[in-house]
Amino acid sequence: MRIHVADHPLIAHKLTVLRDRQTPSATFRQLVDELVTLLAYEATREVAVTETAINTPVAPTVGRKLSEPRPIVVPVLRAGLGMLEGMTRLLPTAEVGFLGMRRDDDTLEIETYANRLPDDLSGRQCYVLDPMLATGHTMVAATDYLFERGARDVTCVCVLAAPEGIETLEKAVGDRADVTVVVAAVDECLNDKSYIVPGLGDAGDRLYGIVD
Numbered sequence: 001m002r003i004h005v006a007d008h009p010l011i012a013h014k015l016t017v018l019r020d021r022q023t024p025s026a027t028f029r030q031l032v033d034e035l036v037t038l039l040a041y042e043a044t045r046e047v048a049v050t051e052t053a054i055n056t057p058v059a060p061t062v063g064r065k066l067s068e069p070r071p072i073v074v075p076v077l078r079a080g081l082g083m084l085e086g087m088t089r090l091l092p093t094a095e096v097g098f099l100g101m102r103r104d105d106d107t108l109e110i111e112t113y114a115n116r117l118p119d120d121l122s123g124r125q126c127y128v129l130d131p132m133l134a135t136g137h138t139m140v141a142a143t144d145y146l147f148e149r150g151a152r153d154v155t156c157v158c159v160l161a162a163p164e165g166i167e168t169l170e171k172a173v174g175d176r177a178d179v180t181v182v183v184a185a186v187d188e189c190l191n192d193k194s195y196i197v198p199g200l201g202d203a204g205d206r207l208y209g210i211v212d
């Protein structure tokens with residue numbers, strides 16, 4: 001498994017405003033969107049392209065276009081939904097699948113309440129969107145759904161990760177697939193409630209408000 005920490009001053013700036021507890025929801029949503037566009041640029045470095053002959057107004061030339069089969073982007077609801085538009089802006093031909101997952105904050109187990117993915121993902125480049133990789137349980141469950149459908153090329157796009165979550169995901173992936181995690185920052189640790197420290201709090205609540 002490869003980890004790519006997208007180290008860039010603009011990413012650091014946006015991340016700092018996101019982390020600030022005083023940043024209101026509307027600004028938080030806007031910043032997640034902007035941040036994802038920057039992360040998507042890194043995450044799609046190896047997206048498949050095919051040479052294509054075209055004519056410019058001046059001369060014929062050969063360019064490169066996104067290949068078929070189309071990549072698939074999978075936001076993990078709720079919080080991953082805040083990353084969808086920023087990602088598809090850069091990957092306009094992508095297909096979108098959905099996973100709805102919720103971490104039980106007491107048991108840390110994952111409940112999957114929505115699953116809308118193509119049955120066959122073999123040969124497809126998959127991009128999983130979830131801002132927070134904390135214990136890693138959610139990302140392990142999400143990538144398992146993709147592997148079960150034949151995906152072998154998966155990029156996880158996250159805003160923050162904890163070292164514990166990266167380790168758990170790496171163990172779970174093993175040599176089952178080629179997985180890359182692109183993240184704006186790897187934080188210090190998890191606290192006793194398994195929240196990322198210093199983190200940014202509950203990403204879903206900060207994006208969409210609190211729903212019990």
Ligand SMILES: O=P(O)(O)OC[C@H]1O[C@H](OP(=O)(O)OP(=O)(O)O)[C@H](O)[C@@H]1O
Pocket residue numbers: 076077078079080101102103104130131132133134135136137138139165194202203204205
């Ligand atoms: O790595 P983990 O320990 O599994 O935690 C990370 C998960 O927690 C958050 O979702 P949450 O369960 O709060 O759902 P939400 O997006 O609806 O708020 C976050 O968006 C991840 O999906």
Ligand SMILES: O=c1cc[nH]c(=O)[nH]1
Pocket residue numbers: 079132134194195196197199200201202203204
């Ligand atoms: O820090 C954390 C951990 C899990 N989920 C979040 O939204 N934030």
Ligand SMILES: [Mg+2]
Pocket residue numbers: 079202203204205
């Ligand atoms: Mg949440």
